[in-house]
Amino acid sequence: MTAEAHIFRLDAVSKRYGVTVALDNINLSVERNEYVSLLGPSGSGKTVLLRTIAGFETPDEGRIEINGRDVSSLPAHERGIGFVFQNFALFPHLSVADNIGFGLANRNDPLPHDEIVDRVSDIIKLVGLEGLGARGVGQISGGQKQRVALARTLVTEPKLILLDEPLGALDANLRGRMRNELRAIRERLGVTFLHVTGSETEALAMGDRVIVLDRGHIAQFDHPDHVYSKPATPNVAKFLNRYNMFDGSISGSAFKSEYGDLAFIQKTKSDHPAYAVRYDRVAVDSDGSAGKGPSLPANFIASEYLGSSIMYFFEAIGGKVIEVEHHLSHGAPKTFEPKKSYRLRWKPEDAIVFG
């Protein structure tokens, strides 16, 4: 990849706080005009990674390049990066328009007043805040505050915008709408977004590519469909919240688990053995006999509608909950009898096995 193709690059970046390794030898290169989601459990280093790129934290080791330039020793305000925080951090005493124009009016070489007014009014239209410019930020809703926070960053025209759980404070309905809008705004402006989210659904839905962080290192960086269907490690499969995971060990061509030998075809090399099967690849059979292929007995507990699919919860031996997802586009929902035993089956080629 040439220096022109990527907007930023991290080479062997590490960051420690005492004995905590927050970032562990991060190598990462993101292309211009990409929407990259950053997914990982709480404490995996997402915020530290963003703050290190932005220049609010200094790495202990490694090098950071933005736009082909080594910025490792540049202060945050000289890196040309926009940052949208989870808690909005708006100025409570300023209007919507003044919050948005603040950065333009208060930089070293302030823009002429007319130009600020024009740029602010363009951005207000872009993020859908028309008519609210004169309002105080205490007089607008949570979703509107989030738009102000985004607008305030967009108006400075950065080529790279870092967003730290920007939708975390919004309710589910608004989150969905803002997701679509964020993508649309980004496409119109041609900027790179690096978007931190704790929601696997959001990460998979929004990213052109998805980074999965696991205890300070990058466990996977790939297109969402690959991350979803070919998780690189057992932890990635776990974070996705779409796989039933079984412990055990590999012996020849079988995975030995507490449910007996589970068949599989392919194996991914890993230090930790694990057997994973996606919720939507499990079939429910009222015939309790083992038959051919991997299967296990489990009692039906409950179901839950999710709009386009329905989740069935079963309890296997030892109390383990097995989830089965039925896409409603594949047929009408089924009814199962609570506490009754069923046989859960899947194809060996659908098993993802690590070891």
Ligand code: ADP
């Ligand atoms: P998250 O993925 O939830 O955003 P963070 O990036 O905030 O996680 O934190 C990664 C790790 O670094 C955590 O173990 C956290 O406790 C630690 N950490 C972050 N900032 C500091 C700090 N200023 N001082 C000490 N430890 C920190």
Ligand code: MG
């Ligand atoms: Mg965080």
